[in-house]
Amino acid sequence: MAILSEVEEDQIPTNSSPSKTVQAENKEDEAPAAAADEKKTDGKRAPNKGNGLNMDTYSWGQSLQEVTINVPVPPGTKSRFIVYELKKNHLKVGLKGQPPIIDGELYQPVKVEDCFWSLEDQKSISILLTKQNQMDWWKCLVKGDPEIDTQKVEPETSKLSDLDLETRSTVEKMMFDQRQKSMGLPTSDEMQKQDLLKKFMEQHPEMDFSGAKMA
Numbered sequence: 001m002a003i004l005s006e007v008e009e010d011q012i013p014t015n016s017s018p019s020k021t022v023q024a025e026n027k028e029d030e031a032p033a034a035a036a037d038e039k040k041t042d043g044k045r046a047p048n049k050g051n052g053l054n055m056d057t058y059s060w061g062q063s064l065q066e067v068t069i070n071v072p073v074p075p076g077t078k079s080r081f082i083v084y085e086l087k088k089n090h091l092k093v094g095l096k097g098q099p100p101i102i103d104g105e106l107y108q109p110v111k112v113e114d115c116f117w118s119l120e121d122q123k124s125i126s127i128l129l130t131k132q133n134q135m136d137w138w139k140c141l142v143k144g145d146p147e148i149d150t151q152k153v154e155p156e157t158s159k160l161s162d163l164d165l166e167t168r169s170t171v172e173k174m175m176f177d178q179r180q181k182s183m184g185l186p187t188s189d190e191m192q193k194q195d196l197l198k199k200f201m202e203q204h205p206e207m208d209f210s211g212a213k214m215a
Contacts, residue, residue, distance in 0.1 A: 044149040051153045060141045069127040104142030
């Protein structure tokens with residue numbers, strides 16, 4: 001399904017290119033973006049405020065359920081000149097007669113029937129992708145692009161509260177385990193095993209546990 005604006009002209013504006021538009025519209029964000037690029041962990045970048053990444057020609061963000069993409073285009077662009085091709089594992093976006101702005105294999109599959117795009121104010125393409133797997137954070141939009149450090153992702157509390165109790169518990173456990181691993185500490189499962197072993201040792205002081213190891 002696509003949300004299209006009214007087609008009034010027959011030519012793509014030529015007074016600017018997508019890359020120049022990005023530079024113009026994101027001028028105020030250059031410093032934060034540059035700072036984010038400098039904060040890298042093992043080659044991975046710190047995510048932007050939307051838990052995604054600001055690229056040269058587009059930006060993307062995400063929740064556990066969805067991925068949102070913003071692609072600046074020359075002011076005055078009409079919907080008839082937008083190239084938008086989406087498959088379960090592949091996304092292509094751009095303008096007719098020009099090299100694609102995005103063209104690659106998605107990090108993970110999406111639900112094509114639940115994905116949408118629109119042309120906002122004739123100057124940017126807004127895309128919403130619904131994830132198939134709604135339990136994982138994407139490290140990048142398309143494979144081969146710079147990856148973010150998913151351990152630095154900060155989900156909104158309101159988003160977690162929208163989940164059912166079982167899913168929310170699973171997500172919170174996953175986030176806790178990620179933090180524990182990043183600090184070299186035991187995960188929730190390992191902590192539970194340690195507690196069980198401790199209780200068993202207290203109940204059986206006559207036994208020798210000096211050689212006991214956690215599985």
